[in-house]
Amino acid sequence: MDDDRLDLSALDPKRDPDRFERMVKAVVAGVRPREARVHPLLLSLLGFGRMAVACAALLAAVAWVPALVRWREAGRTRRDRVALVSSWAEAGQIPKDADLFRTLEDSDGR
Amino acid sequence: MGEPSDTVLVARARGGDALALEALARRHLRPAYAMALAMLRSVADAEDIAQESLMASLQRLDRCRDPSRFSAWLLASVRNRALNRIEMARVRADYAARAHEAQGEAGRGEQVLLRRRLLAALDRLTPVQREVVLLHDLGEWTHAEIAAALAISEVMSRQHLFVARRIMREDLGRDAREEEG
Numbered sequence: 001m002d003d004d005r006l007d008l009s010a011l012d013p014k015r016d017p018d019r020f021e022r023m024v025k026a027v028v029a030g031v032r033p034r035e036a037r038v039h040p041l042l043l044s045l046l047g048f049g050r051m052a053v054a055c056a057a058l059l060a061a062v063a064w065v066p067a068l069v070r071w072r073e074a075g076r077t078r079r080d081r082v083a084l085v086s087s088w089a090e091a092g093q094i095p096k097d098a099d100l101f102r103t104l105e106d107s108d109g110r
Numbered sequence: 111m112g113e114p115s116d117t118v119l120v121a122r123a124r125g126g127d128a129l130a131l132e133a134l135a136r137r138h139l140r141p142a143y144a145m146a147l148a149m150l151r152s153v154a155d156a157e158d159i160a161q162e163s164l165m166a167s168l169q170r171l172d173r174c175r176d177p178s179r180f181s182a183w184l185l186a187s188v189r190n191r192a193l194n195r196i197e198m199a200r201v202r203a204d205y206a207a208r209a210h211e212a213q214g215e216a217g218r219g220e221q222v223l224l225r226r227r228l229l230a231a232l233d234r235l236t237p238v239q240r241e242v243v244l245l246h247d248l249g250e251w252t253h254a255e256i257a258a259a260l261a262i263s264e265v266m267s268r269q270h271l272f273v274a275r276r277i278m279r280e281d282l283g284r285d286a287r288e289e290e291g
């Protein structure tokens with residue numbers, strides 16, 4: 001230690017050990033665990049909020065499934081129609097009026 | 111076995127060890143107070159800011175990127191809070207008057223007079239001289255610790271301490287002679 005040091009004991013919080021201890025305890029008491037810092041009601045609301053967001057995310061993901069299935073079915077039907085008309089053309093076959101009308105009807109004019 | 115390092119204590123405190131948290135508070139309260147006093151020159155304000163900063167830093171230990179430099183991290187927080195306090199006081203325009211008036215807490219007569227003299231002597235130092243002399247002679251830090259916390263060299267820390275002590279001794283000696291005369 002340095003003997004030349006200034007005597008600053010009048011400014012030293014440790015000059016009163018009891019008071020210093022109280023200061024330390026006050027600091028420690030002020031440091032609460034993270035969970036305890038939030039009001040329990042707020043924590044519950046936060047829990048509900050999290051659940052709501054999770055549900056919304058799940059619904060958003062699931063909502064795509066029927067649309068995807070429909071889109072894939074429509075694609076398959078379109079391919080079937082094209083294959084049918086192509087087979088008529090390849091075979092030089094003239095389709096019956098009823099078949100032609102049904103095929104065109106299914107395609108909604110596309 | 112020696113005292114556990116800050117790194118060890120921070121790791122334990124992060125894990126929920128209340129004793130480690132208390133050890134950190136006990137170890138760093140005085141240096142935090144010394145830094146706050148260097149800036150505010152008011153014992154009551156310095157105690158407030160030291161406690162407040164220490165509490166906030168311990169509360170946010172997970173944000174301390176380098177636990178071995180916990181003290182420097184804490185002192186940065188003390189500095190910011192002290193600056194805010196000065197700014198707020200400036201707005202209220204009563205800081206200068208309050209900083210020099212006798213402290214209203216424990217201690218009477220000679221003790222209060224001595225404290226007032228010390229604060230007045232500290233007032234004549236530059237901010238860095240105040241920080242160094244208080245961290246060294248009050249906070250009991252080494253020059254290596256001061257240099258790391260204040261981002262200066264150890265040589266500069268010694269130099270600041272030497273000059274600060276000389277100024278304060280002259281000042282306190284003059285006060286004492288005037289008192290006797």
